[in-house]
Amino acid sequence: MLDWYDTHKRSMPWRETDDPYRIWVSEIMLQQTRVDTVRDYYHRFLEAFPTVEALADADRDTVLKHWEGLGFYARARHLHTAAQHVVDEHDGTVPSTMDAIKDLKGVGPYTAAAVLSIAYRKPHAVLDGNVTRVLSRVFAVDEDATTSAAEGHLRDLANELLDPDRPGDFNQAMMELGALVCTPRTPHCDRCPLNAVCRAHDAGTEEDYPITPESEPVPHEDIAVGLVFDDNDRLLIQRRPDEGLLGGLWEFPGGKQEGDESMEAACRREVREELGVGMTDVEPFYTLSHAYSHFKITLHAFRGRLADGPPEAREDQPFRWVTVDELDDYAFPRANRRLIEELVRRQTEPSLFD
DNA sequence: GACACGTGGGG
DNA sequence: TCCCCAAGTGT
Structure with missing residues (x-):
């Protein structure tokens, strides 16, 4: 995975920095949102709020104006609140421990593991939609992937596989593979570094995974x-x-x-x-x-x-x-x-x- | 555990 | 045209 990542990773603005604040902002913006959508917002947001102090000092209306069109606006409100918490309680430094970072509004299991592994090289595996899909296929996980039981199994797998020397790169490699190769529909198995060990590919059932319940009609x-x-x-x-x-x-x-x-x-x-x-x-x-x-x-x-x-x-x-x-x-x-x-x-x- | 919470791209 | 669904979290 690391070899594949080193060769195929895309260029992204948040991969050009080691500033935990910038990495944190990118991870919040990337929640349920495509990379190509985030790019412009990321640049404009950090131009307006280059430091956690600048964000903490800003008006809520100004923060929301810079989030306009990005959706899921609670992310912006929580990020603003959390920035004030970081300034007031952590001297302006993004927390580097699991307990402390999970206390930030809008930071859940995914974002905590992402920031800790990418910004601080801590060995925490992320479990997002991409990782869920990749692991569900490789191990042919035949249980509803949306249940907490399956989530636990998948998280255990991810943590077992995690490279302790390059946890951030390993996490990003898994997500990049899910985004570029192991896609929801018509995955490109011919270009996948895992195709030789993938149970779903072996059975020709890639698109059956991950298993999810049927969606209800929307009102x-x-x-x-x-x-x-x-x-x-x-x-x-x-x-x-x-x-x-x-x-x-x-x-x-x-x-x-x-x-x-x-x-x-x-x-x-x-x-x-x-x-x-x-x-x-x-x-x-x-x-x-x-x-x-x-x-x-x-x-x-x-x-x-x-x-x-x-x-x-x-x-x-x-x-x-x-x-x-x-x-x-x-x-x-x-x-x-x-x-x-x-x-x-x-x-x-x-x-x-x- | 279930449901609320935006938007735009791709098939 | 419509549905899926994307680097999830809070209540």
């Missing part, structure tokens, strides 16, 4: 959203609660359609429920579909003007009046960004159909 919701303008053509935006879906991001007010109400009625109701104001001159603006991690939505956006007011903020959900240009200063979810793109498009290139 769908219809969401109404209001683009509420004031008399100065500023827009009403609102910050989402700190926890939960898209926590801490800004958005246009709105919510789920209820019962048999029309989408426009849902829009008016939600704007009144969330901000205590009504809308006039309401007209359909744009409709789009979007998929979150565990459900899908159709977003029905309406444009209108403030009918009464002023708005009143809910607890933990402040609002702002902003111009279209100022929207770029705030972190929005992707679906809202698509609405903003449409606003700008109609501003810039007025269509015959407007």
Whole structure:
């Protein structure tokens, strides 16, 4: 594995440093996220927050703005909190022991082992999706890989195989193999350094592993959203609660359609429920579909003007009046960004159909 | 143990 | 077009 890795490893920015902080940031960004997606975020994030102290001192809104579009935003909130913990409790040094690093928000078994092995050369094997897939195939693990029992078995295997002299490289070799060769579909066994010892390959059953339960169908919701303008053509935006879906991001007010109400009625109701104001001159603006991690939505956006007011903020959900240009200063979810793109498009290139 | 939690690429 | 799923963690 180490020979294969030395020959085939890809160039990655976080492989050019031994700074534990940078390695930690990269591992948080890489959770459930592809390497090619992370690259640009990694550079911009570390330019803005070059040290753990800089991150600890930053505003939460600023941190989220640099995470905008990357998803799983609890990662950014937890990383921010953990940076403050490292500064306050560890003198600004990323912990180098398992007990201490596991105390950091957002650092679980995978990230702890990854940072300790890569940044501090400690002998801890990682068990991520790649390693799970590689080991499940090599050893033809015939149990549900999502159970804690199987996870224990796979972790034991990984730790047995770990090279104690180069634990970080061994871990990255396993993940790199999973990403480039031992892929979920149509693995490239002809190019695999393990093909001679792989039980699944021997049986021709590579794609049967890892064994996972069938996925449930994902639910769908219809969401109404209001683009509420004031008399100065500023827009009403609102910050989402700190926890939960898209926590801490800004958005246009709105919510789920209820019962048999029309989408426009849902829009008016939600704007009144969330901000205590009504809308006039309401007209359909744009409709789009979007998929979150565990459900899908159709977003029905309406444009209108403030009918009464002023708005009143809910607890933990402040609002702002902003111009279209100022929207770029705030972190929005992707679906809202698509609405903003449409606003700008109609501003810039007025269509015959407007 | 089960479920919440984003987004974009690839088949 | 739709589904899978990716360097997982928190509750």
